[in-house]
Amino acid sequence: MVRELSHYVGGQRVEGNSGRYSDVFDPCTGQIQARVPLASREEVQNAVAAAEKAQLEWGAMNPQRRGRILLKFVDLVNQNLDELATLLSSEHGKTFADSKGDIQRGIEVVEFAAGAPHLLKGEFSTDAGPGIDIHSLRQPLGVVAGITPFNFPAMIPLWKSGPALAAGNAFILKPSERDPSVPLRLAELYSEAGVPDGVFNVVNGDKEAVDALLEDPRVKAIGFVGSTPIAQYIYATAAANGKRAQCFGGAKNHMVIMPDADLDMAADALIGAGYGSAGERCMAISVAVPVGEDTANRLAGKLQDRIKGLKVGHSLAKDSDFGPVVAPSAKERIEGYIQSGVDQGATLLADGRGLTVEGYDDGFWVGPTLFDHVTKDMKIYQEEIFGPVLSILRAADYDEALRLCSEHEFGNGVAIFTRDGDAARDFASRVEVGMVGINVPIPVPIAYYTFGGWKASGFGDLNQHGADAFRFYTKTKTVTTRWPSGIRQGSSFVMPEGS
Incomplete structure (x- = not known):
């Protein structure tokens, strides 16, 4: 009914x-x-x-x-x-x-x-x-x-x-x-x-x-x-x-992974922040920025392993990691972005298209999707997808990673995973983004701080x-108050002074 x-x-x-x-x-x-x-x-x-x-x-x-x-x-x-x-x-x-x-x-x-x-x-x-x-x-x-x-x-x-x-x-x-x-x-x-x-x-x-x-x-x-x-x-x-x-x-939230980071911790954080709520969060991490080829290769492997264990299912099922997207138009839009990434040459490591959930064949399902070797000129990097799609954009060094986060038109949230306090402090100070997490993937402030992004x-x-x-x-x-003291001073035609 x-x-x-x-x-x-x-x-x-x-x-x-x-x-x-x-x-x-x-x-x-x-x-x-x-x-x-x-x-x-x-x-x-x-x-x-x-x-x-x-x-x-x-x-x-x-x-x-x-x-x-x-x-x-x-x-x-x-x-x-x-x-x-x-x-x-x-x-x-x-x-x-x-x-x-x-x-x-x-x-x-x-x-x-x-x-x-x-x-x-x-x-x-x-x-x-x-x-x-x-x-x-x-x-x-x-x-x-x-x-x-x-x-x-x-x-x-x-x-x-x-x-x-x-x-x-x-x-x-x-x-x-x-x-x-x-x-x-x-x-x-x-x-x-x-x-x-x-x-x-x-x-x-x-x-x-x-x-x-x-x-x-x-x-x-x-x-x-x-x-x-x-x-x-x-x-x-x-x-x-x-x-x-x-x-x-909108947002395009990056997470920088430094070579010294705990990669298991970073991978777990990316899985939750990228795919939680089917990626339909303005603070979702949608871009992983590993620094160095070795960091990128190891991170990509860990993400692939974790994606295999994710359960997409009914929103009220206790074992579901995330559910469907909100509407058929959202599913269509997200799958269009995935195809765009393929067409523009990104490496598709996990494809969430065509997912079905037993007993719910007509649901709006999109599975976890992972791209590697994404570049700045690709549509999947430039635009907000708002779905369970995570992109890996490799940075040669810390300075390049910082520039990627700061130069994107969106400036909502960003995170860095590192054991280096000096790098984290420098990143928090210099990055051109409104909310920053240090070993925290989704840096939504608590109620008595303010929430807000920069730029677009x-x-x-x-x-x-x-x-x-x-x-x-x-x-x-x-x-401004003055009570009469009994002393008349006459009219004044000059701007009053503070003292």
Whole structure:
């Protein structure tokens, strides 16, 4: 039976009335399991109106009380963790354990955001001038929105909404239409925790909904995660409409393997970081850069051995290392990249095309794929594949490896595996990438640091979560005060001085 999904506006599920729908697949079976409505401009505007009305009371609430509500929400998510993870796996295709990790990394940011009273503190200076005090306030923007991707249907919405709500804003989420059920369930849990009706809303949709959010003057800020072309579009359009924007795009994450590295440790890390979640992660390692021919030859052999033992299977099977990709279009795109690598002369060591899983012949399966002798001019190196495809690009020495990581147009994440502290320190300092791991393959920062890439991977001055989130979701007001002392000084026509 195909489920009929909805929007979530004003504290309740609301049926779509645009007459337009998108199919939600079960990636393991290839069958349509739900239909999600695609909102019209009018439906988006109605959600914005509900958010604008609700924000006044929410923004005036003591931030400590807002924090308590968020902590209650975290407790409800934990109580419903298995249900949420099963739902997430059924629409995305990632394994149950990976889905739980998706949710967990999201609620860690909400937990951090519950410390809003400290993070919203302003500054105070006495005697900034004769009898003058100055203080600053952090105030909510009003209505803000998040446009989030399919690959983390819990984590990214929570990264966006937790700090936004803690800061006193109302939030409109436009999740991916490929896996919208978890965002809708999170909206219900926000309401159950005590978030007032209208403060958190979910509007499903496509470009029409996105443009409606971008053009509505009541929406003061937009957060986005997705592909680079769309990130650029949203960032430029938001700016043209006078909005704040933080937009995160594509990635091509490298891992440098130095000759002194523990190669077994490095190979294990590459297998998990390259093939976990079927490679559908913006922080997945997709390029291995071994330094020296001997390092490259030994690493390639270890990777091939490990790939033979990987189990691709149903997302809810306990022995699956990873599941299917999210949609038939994703499978087609990934297999096109694999053929491109073959056509351009890369050495195909493991081919993930044509994989079938017993009992699930129509699932969107792509097996682990490994290329060697990849070069900089190949499409599989230049573009983000977003699938279980790992490329080996050999570097003659450390300097060449550093240049490869720094010169790529994407600058999201990078890692180096080495026993040499001096090399690691130099690499971390000089590499032109936003997030760096040293013997850590996927360097996603914990909640009280910020997450963000450089170059074509990120647009905007402020990153996700951490203190940057509160800077993004608030506006600063500075107040200069002088109380009458009984001494009249007359009018002044010169610029006041600080002392």
